[in-house]
Amino acid sequence: MEANIIYAIISILITASIFIIIKIVEFTKFRTLLGSGKATGVIFIIIAIAEVMYLAVTLKMLSPAIEVVTSLSAILLFFTFVYLNKLQNAISGMSIALGRRINVGSDIEFEGKHGKIIQIGLTKTMVELNDSRVMLIPNKKFDEEVSIISNSKIQKVST
Template identity: 50%
Template structure:
């Protein structure tokens, strides 16, 4: 009886975590391109963890323990393979939460000056001042090199209109 109660509590907590992640994504990361992909990965990991917990709790994985162990090893290997992307994604989330870095801000990075055109989960697009070309910068560069960002906020609507005309 106690295991059923714990299972119900676990499912309720899992649903709460998924709803919280969706709310955080919607309100905090709505301007960050690629955040939906990260949300899907987080939800998948939470659902898999819940499935494993329930399976162990009700002895459903007794015969498949080797499979679960193998899958864990594969996930760890995949984490090492995609380490660069994961680091860029973590930096992208940090950038999205920052109040100083936003679309339209003037930036100087590694002797290049420009304006932030678009923020993404793993990369930021800068429009260069000298020739109006666009440069993609991995987000972890913001943690590795000296970056100068102006504190003057440009009107985001100007950049949204330009972005819309470029995308179409």
């Protein structure tokens, strides 16, 4: 345990030295570069997180927690890939809900079909076509292919 404490102290001293060196370089070389303070701030945060994780592992403070977090991260990564399409549509749905370009009642054109939006959901938007059929459009399509017809003007919705 005593050796671990010595390693921890050495690690803190090295990290502090790196912080000082980065600050000196920023003040001497990058003082005229816009955004350099933000960049070094991000570098400091990354180094600080790495240092805290190193100390926690070295001093065996988080061994059980690290195992749990690692397992949960693997599960989260798996579900992210499995549900990637739904996540993209959900994020697009939130963007639609927060934006002002697309609303219930908007006239749209999608794949050569014209209709009116009757409901906006989290992952799909319901459109009543001119022939009274209902079509469900995945929300991410509004960033790719859907044209909104508003006041006789056509706006192509894209990012």
